Amino acid sequence: MVKLAVLGCGLMGLKIAGAFAYHGHRVKVYDNNLSALNSAFSRLEEDKKQLRDEGLLLHKSFIGQVLFMGRLEETVNDADFIFEAVIEDLEVKKDLIERVSHLCKPDAVIASNTLRLSISDVAERVIVKERVIGLRFLFPVYYIPEVEIKLGSETSAATLEKVRVLLERMGKTIFFRSGEEPLILSEDQREERKNARLEQIKITSGVDFHLSNGIPTLSHKGNVAPVQDDIRRLNSVEIDHDCAICLDRLRDCLLQPCHHMVTCYNCASLLINRRDGCPICRQNITEIIRVYHS
Numbered sequence: 691m692v693k694l695a696v697l698g699c700g701l702m703g704l705k706i707a708g709a710f711a712y713h714g715h716r717v718k719v720y721d722n723n724l725s726a727l728n729s730a731f732s733r734l735e736e737d738k739k740q741l742r743d744e745g746l747l748l749h750k751s752f753i754g755q756v757l758f759m760g761r762l763e764e765t766v767n768d769a770d771f772i773f774e775a776v777i778e779d780l781e782v783k784k785d786l787i788e789r790v791s792h793l794c795k796p797d798a799v800i801a802s803n804t805l806r807l808s809i810s811d812v813a814e815r816v817i818v819k820e821r822v823i824g825l826r827f828l829f830p831v832y833y834i835p836e837v838e839i840k841l842g843s844e845t846s847a848a849t850l851e852k853v854r855v856l857l858e859r860m861g862k863t864i865f866f867r868s869g870e871e872p873l874i875l876s877e878d879q880r881e882e883r884k885n886a887r888l889e890q891i892k893i894t895s896g897v898d899f900h901l902s903n904g905i906p907t908l909s910h911k912g913n914v915a916p917v918q919d920d921i922r923r924l925n926s927v928e929i930d931h932d933c934a935i936c937l938d939r940l941r942d943c944l945l946q947p948c949h950h951m952v953t954c955y956n957c958a959s960l961l962i963n964r965r966d967g968c969p970i971c972r973q974n975i976t977e978i979i980r981v982y983h984s
């Protein structure tokens with residue numbers, strides 16, 4: 691079980707925490723504002739109710755536990771990943787992240803959910819800057835697959851890889867911001883992507899599915915840029931094209947019914963023989979569809 695800490699229980703922080711708990715992670719949520727912390731429990735219950743109404747939550751609660759904490763040290767001391775989602779103010783973030791860096795485990799990843807600040811600035815007073823990364827979830831977090839990544843000048847490839855694995859297991863897709871402008875979804879785009887996600891979930895858990903029924907691509911200029919170049923710059927391995935299991939052969943097949951393309955044909959055959967699920971979403975594999983690269 692991955693242990694997570696979310697700092698700040700505002701609108702975004704609470705959605706981030708809920709989304710991780712939904713996917714089975716234990717999440718501690720910290721805020722120094724006690725009245726905000728007190729209302730967080732019932733705000734999270736509203737999210738659960740909505741997810742249940744939409745058929746996305748079958749049980750009464752999330753699989754993962756959410757704990758609300760008023761003390762920073764107890765929130766971060768055992769966390770593997772720490773997500774900061776406090777107000778967009780450089781001094782506040784800088785100060786908080788510096789304090790966190792002294793209290794957390796030496797290998798914990800510290801992620802800042804900033805819209806416009808530079809990660810190098812936010813991490814300025816942290817000694818080990820390699821583990822600080824910018825991660826911006828798109829609202830409403832439960833339904834939007836894209837997560838925007840921003841690297842600081844010293845963010846390490848290992849930090850990026852840990853984050854990528856964590857998020858991909860939750861069905862999220864990471865992308866790099868190209869240029870200064872952050873991706874902000876309009877009301878219509880949010881609605882469109884949420885409906886596509888709901889549709890996709892229904893399809894993959896039902897009997898019928900269509901290959902063409904993916905999530906529509908965004909029309910936002912600049913921000914759909916391929917992530918490959920940035921990853922390659924950091925790490926000469928072509929992470930996204932290699933089989934997630936053998937790390938050797940190319941990804942060349944689609945797993946059914948989830949449509950994840952993460953393994954080579956050989957490894958997919960091993961998975962299906964062992965009755966293992968998809969490495970990303972854990973769904974049972976019913977069929978492997980070979981994909982040929984031209």
Ligand SMILES: *[C@@H]1O[C@H](CO)[C@@H](O)[C@H](O)[C@H]1NC(C)=O
Nearest residue numbers: 700722723724725726727729
């Ligand atoms: C604390 O949270 C409450 C409720 O969310 C909010 O109304 C109030 O402005 C916050 N106080 C501070 C100092 O941020």
Ligand SMILES: *[C@@H]1O[C@H](CO)[C@@H](O)[C@H](O)[C@H]1NC(C)=O
Nearest residue numbers: 965966967971972973974975
């Ligand atoms: C996967 O298949 C196994 C055995 O065929 C079954 O017991 C299990 O319930 C299935 N899991 C899911 C999530 O469908």
Ligand SMILES: [Zn+2]
Nearest residue numbers: 933936954957
């Ligand atoms: Zn393989």
Ligand SMILES: [Zn+2]
Nearest residue numbers: 948950968971
């Ligand atoms: Zn899958």
